[in-house]
Amino acid sequence: MIPKTYSATLGGRELTLETGKLAKLVSGAVTVRYGDAVLLVTAQAREDVSPLDFLPLTVEFEERHYAVGRIPGSFHRREGRPGERAILSARITDRQIRPLFPKGYRHETQVIITVLSADAQVGADVLGPIGASAALSLSDVPWAGPTACVRVGFVGGEYVVNPTYDQLDASSLDLVVAGTRDAILMVEAGAQVVEEELLVGAIEFAHREMQPIIDLIEQMQREVGREKFNYVADADLAVDLVPELTEAARSGGLRDALLTPKKKDRSVALKALRDRLIGERVPEGTEDADARTGAFKTAFGRVEKQELRRLILEEDVRADGRNSRTVRPIWIETHALPRPHGSAIFTRGETQVLGTTTLGTERDEILIDDLTDDKNDRFMLHYNFPPYSTGEVKRMSGQSRREVGHGNLAKRAIRAVLPSFEEFPYVIRIVGDVLESNGSSSMATVCAGTLSLMDAGVPIKAPVAGVAMGLVMEGDRYRVLTDILGLEDALGDMDFKVCGTAEGVTALQMDIKIQGITPAIMREALAQAKEARLHILGKMAEVLPAPRAELSPTAPRIITVKINPEKIGSVIGPGGKQIRELEAMGAQVTIEEDGTVRIFSADGAAAQAVRERIEAITREAKVGEEFDGTVVKTAAFGAFINLFPGKDGMLHISQMSEERVNAVEDVMNVGDKVRVKIANVDDRGKIDLIRPELEGKIAPREPRAPRPSGDRPPRRDR
Template identity: 50%
Template sequence: IPFYQPIGGIRVGRINGEFVVNPTPAELEESELNIIMAASKDAILMVEGEAKEVSEEVMLDALWFGQEQVQPIIRIQEELMQRCGKPKREVAIPEIDEELHTKVTAASQPKLVEALQITEKQERYQRLDAVVDEVLAEVFPEGSEPSNDDIGQAKSSISSVKKNVMRERILKDQIRIDGRGPKDIRQIDCEARILPRAHGSALFTRGETQALGVVTLGTKEDEQLIDSLHGVSYRNFMLHYNFPSFCVGEARPPRGPGRREIGHGHLAERGLSHLLPSREEFPYTIRLVSEVLESNGSSSMATVCSGSLAMMDAGIPLKAAAAGIAMGLIYDDGQTSILSDILGDEDHLGDMDFKVVGTTTGITALQMDIKIKGLTREIVKASLEQACEGRLHILKIMGDTLEQSRAGLSSYAPRFITHKIPPDKISIVIGPGGKMIKSIVERTGVKINISDDGLVSIASGDHKAVDAALEIVRDLTRTVEIGTVYDGIVKRVVDFGAFVEVFPGTEGLVHISNLAEGRVRAVTDVVREGDTVKVKAMGLDKRGKLQLSIKDV
């Protein structure tokens, strides 16, 4: 099978400032980089990965470290080719009717130059469709009977001319389809809390691309269970990317998630996940949904921007705001033009789609695929630097809308708190057969979970119910401090004293000699069952039982 040259794939990590080839799962936990890339002998072909806010310089070095490390894989393939290689098949190149191609080029070029200067997407597409009809009518006048092959070649020639017109205008005049220069970014508009009932929401518009980010906060019970080859795990952050047909002016029946939804959503999730607070800092489960309302390039990067704003609007304490930008490339005969914030047509007719996500500090995710034989270090370096400029520009505009995460959560969000108890107290909170924890749920209506390390999670839409449940748990697990005075309830009266409950489940004895000053003839002369009294914790007896006193208060 004809194949241009051998290629190799590799994973690159970075631990303690040193690059690591094909890191193990354990090493990836410590790594600030996780990049999968494909490269040839001379250049990089594909990149997909995530990072913990690394600089452009570190990312560039990582890519070329990977390109160097892939060389042994390529040399093995070359050696195998020398030993076992077979002659390549000869594939006949389809013959082109040069006369027809010349006619189509002459008829379509001026019309396409005019059409490609229309900045509005739908209007431009309508004009391009009309150009195809006009050129076919001119090349195949009424009465002629062109074959399907002739019509197919004519349409192919029109597409080729359209591609050349767009590329030449960018390379020679530095003017893009919508009139922008190579580094220009489309107009950006941001709006937060656009859906008042949602826990967090934001609308991000960049040119003719618009994404609505919506955040829903849940409890531990809402985490996603992952049962994979690596074992069972739970995810408390989920990003769902929806790309309905109407966002590109089409009408199709809705289907399940496709390649675009899965790939774009995963890239955006990678770019945002490293900026989330730890579970200890923010114990909520986070679901972020991106609804792409309009698309003309970079909808996945718009998802990053709207998602970052929506989570900040929800009060999630992100480490920093994140933005994404898609870079393009036009390369021909040594001439190069790197494009910022590419349109859909520039992605389709260009040579590179390079998406970069990051903060003001560094890169958190990137994805690159190309249509040429490879990229040199100089082109990748220039692309990363130009992407950084664009990202900082976008972050500044986002900051004008929402500079940092809101101080509090939405009033519609469930209240979710955690409380650490000693592991040996877990059985007290659960109770025999779960009696106590069921009682707490019935009395307060909260959701409550207890982990093996003693972390108690309490959640409810009713903030007062959360406080009530927390107070019960604290009382059940509270430890009596000797010398402290407590309000207790007399539970039992016996001849030698009274048993007083200072906390639920914690009782101590007030001996008859400690009920009052002087001699007490009968316990009931001082206290009766159900009385609320102030008692002082005096210590423990030989059997470890709590000793209380009323007279020493």
Template identity: 50%
Template sequence: MNKPEAKQFTAIVGGRPIIFETGKLAGQAGGAVTVRLGDSVVFAAATMGDKPKEDVDFFPLTVEYEERLYAGGRIPGSFFRREGKPSEEAILIARLSDRPIRPLFPKGMRNEVQVIMFSISADMENPLDILAVNAASAALMVSDIPWGGPIGAVRIGRIDGQFIINPTFEQKEKSDLDLRIAGTREAILMVEAGANEVPEDVMVEALAFGHQALQPLIDAQLQMAAEAGKPKREVPIFEIDPALVEAIRARVAEQIEALLDAPHTKSELNDAIDALEENLVAELAGEDATQARAVQEAFTEVYRAIVRRRILDKGLRPDGRKPDEIRPIWCEVGISPRAHGSGLFTRGETQVLTLATLGTPREAQELDSLEPVETKRYMHHYNFPPYSTGEVKPLRGQSRREIGHGALAERALVPVIPPEEEFPYTLRLVSEVLSSNGSTSMASVCGSTLALMDSGVPIKAPVAGIAMGLIKEGDQYQILTDIQGLEDHLGDMDFKVAGTAKGITALQMDIKIKGITPELMREALEQARRARLFILDEMLKVIPAPRPELKPHAPRITIIKVPVDKIGAIIGPGGKMIRAIQDETETRIDIGEDGTVYIAATSGNGAALAREKIERLCEVPQIGRIYTGRVVRVTDFGAFVEILPNVDGMVHISQLDSERVKSVEDVVRVGDEITVMVTDIDENGRIRLSRQAVLEGWTPEEAQAHDRNGRTGGTRKPSGEGRGGSAPRRPSAPTGKPSRGSKPPSGGRR
């Protein structure tokens, strides 16, 4: 078999080439490509099943991204030295790629489609996530799978007020905006953003700028599909019988309208709709399972259409609210007496309890990924148990949705977390969803703000979040504030905005239709801004500012700086010294590679004692300073005294007392404590001490003069006396190292 010829197609984006290549790899996949920017390369393959999947009423699409550490020349740090389950970052990239491609498949398609991506090369300069989204689109374009693409995806940053296309990792650190956008030629399909309180008008400009910037990627993919793509296969499309839909509409429309008009909770409406559907299926389908499924799908279509028309024609939502009306809100803090902070946020039937824990720098999360950030100091975790929706399901760990919602809430709070220099703590927030009927991720943002303020964390500003929805038919549309579950399910957009009173900190948009325009997004952002300010006011009625002090059982962290060459003395052989200090003072001590020492304690006395011990370990003897030390060795010419940990000096026999001394042991023995003055330190670091200077109250100069006289006077000089003292005892080379996590970054992973 001859070597296949690879074909390359280039898009110039932001002045740099993005190269699509196909034809060389994975020939049996439906379509396979690589996408390259700099030396970062992502592979993607898209494949479709031969037959429609039975017994499903949805499109079975799966999108997976696998992070391979060999791409960055690294061996995984796990016990087995191979990649395990997908990392959080890999899951987020998979979700990022899934969301914009899903709406473009033919409605009613039931053939299973799988898109698999993995990293081939990571240059630690160009992020891989945007390449993955473009790779997924390109693989579908060259495949035999019917799909309405292509899409292009870019990242937009902003430095000194100027937008940047596909910023590098280094540029991202300087940017106040991290916007990822995907869209078609005509419209925006997906938005994911983190920002440092960016105003709404700037965000709209960035969206328009990003949509224009992604157009060359669409051009390159269209050219690639035309020159190297496979013919698209024909697949069966499952459509609901229009006659059946009309028959069911005639039977149940009035009953559905009556149920929606009556006061109801989520569960009451669901139970009533389910009962109506069951009666209809029994009446029209009987025991015929195939016909039963058709009736169910037709009923769902009727229900969906009625809810949507009521909103568009009457501005009437399922629970009776106006389009821009927010459900009742109430909040509470201090729910947990022992957690370092807790906040309860309730909006309608959505309720989230967030609990905060403050930890030491060593508790920062270590990251084993293809990004240059090695640790994460701020973590937000999100749990969505089945009881929150009144269901019974087995607990199987965190789902991809839970990881995504936690990351969104984390991104919203990162810009207001104080930097490590001001607040040297690791922070972990956990949001427990207690009841769900509409955006629990945005409720988690609000609960997190309350918990942080209850903890006494000096956040820069409180953050609130709101979920917006959209119902659109042709040119007619209605933007909805604070959507509930039914509106999310039957609507066309889930648009989540979080931020402070000053601006946006996080933005996420999922679209079920083929995109929306920047003008519509401008209107949605303004409506969301008004809602966010209202929610912030409600939250601040409960706790108007962060508490001035941490909770009594939260650790207090004291920071001191020590010389880098003293780190080994603090740690001690095998970590013996630092463990002893921690045990004796009931503290936790972390040491950074730059000599920054973090002392965490729940009692001020313990922190002060630990600080004193560390400072003594780092102290450098000075001439004229007086120390109380322990005699560690006695010779015929003097005594050796440990004046500081691991630092000895010698008191000559002539300097032991005010009177002439015949024998050293007439004055001191090993183990005795005596007070001495440092009178000399020679070029080799050997220290000369005098007890007589302390007894006589001499100045350092007087002590030195008497010591010199003593050395040349009538006092007999025992053998070896001329050495003048002892060099400090060097501590053994430490086997422990400063904690890797002791110098974490100033925020969450950006």
């Protein structure tokens, strides 16, 4: 195949897609270039059908450190498991392409995005989905694209498509939107408390801006795309059983079973009904009993889904008895644990999260080893989803991609209200442990995490709450659901999570299971989410209306001291000796280049002692100050007197007495205490002393002349 290149303009920069040059043995391969960013994206499907009963799609986002001219920092000096940013980038692509695979498609499919060159100002996370769309469109894999993906910022009152990192720093919005020609598929955003209408405008702007990309991929598909293979869909033995089972289930009590309030009780009731109906229709011992039982189970699942959706659309009744706009009952407990710096339990219906906050020093910053310029992060939020939270037994094998994604969403929601490091010089870690889960556990983590921050005494700008919205849509009929259950997430058409304060949105994430929704539905969902968010914030305020006035008693204290940057070496000492002695007093000490010293200790008295020691070490002498000094050395011309730790002054022999002094030792010796006053401090910090009781009685000594510039004094001619 002859390499072919296609280009379009996006955000004032050229976007180039090339195929036929690299990775020619794979079904679909596209190279994406935007600025200095270059990505290779491939798509491939297996010929044989997978035995799995779900879409076997995997998306990998591979970062190569050579892309930024760097050797990996790991022990083996090679790339290891994907970092958090790579996982989040892979999830963006996955959530964009997954809804467009045909129903019943079971061929294992893999999309691999490899970053070959990284641009210091352009994010690769929104280029991967473009490459995936192009690679799938060109491949023989059945897929209903193309799609496109863009990032939108809001700078200076205007929307900006694919902003640079510098522009994002000044933006109140970081929004990623993916869509097809006619609809929105996926939205993810972090924001600095923005109004809902601004978000809807940004989404509409993004949808317009992505159209040239879709045009470009459609052109590529027409010119060099492969013919799609005929996939083998699941054998659907259940389809003919649905009408019969629908009538029998409705007359047998399906409505009552579906409207059982508790999750476990509902599952028991539905299983009992299903088993009874199957038992009446599949005699034991028949040759095809297993196959027929499986088909009836599948058919019953479809009947259950249809009936639940009918109840929601026609009667506005949900599985737990609520209508579409009602939030589940909420109870909250703060300061739930004695030792963590802040803790809170947030329970909404049958979803419960324990949130904890831990405060640390700059030494606790998390190091980041990816393709960005960021090297550390002073705010962490970790989300844990153990199997017991859903009453299951599963192997626990480290953090899942889902946990990374949910934790990142909660982190973006809360970061917008944190105080600056200058205001509150702590590294902050929040952990959200999901104890019960029946929908919206990530949003409960936002609420529990916010409450734990407030319980710890962190001066956040405003409380943040989150709620998950759902959607049931049949043709032109639809209903937006507030605070969805796990069942409504599984059987519904949308999972739309919205977080924010009373004033506006700080984060959102939307996943669609149908082929997109319109801005009108998005606008309605945001308005309904705001109503629910204000209700939840009200419940939180009843328990803890504001951050506690004082830090938790178990939280360590930080004392900040500003010193002359030239004194940093004195605090550190030769080979770090001085700072080790300071930390041996019971505190951690960090020093910045501008002379900011932070003393961190759980013992307030120890922190104060270290502060006094540092102030003594870095103290600067001022003309006119008096001291009871100690003679530490004598010379023919005078005596050196220690004024305070690390600082000596010189008392000239002419300033020791009204009478002529022949030898310093006639007046004072090493170890003597002498009252002295600072008469002069020269440009090198050298101190001249006088005796205050002789001031005015003897002629003052002329200040020493400034030393000529340069490393050595000028040579004398011999």
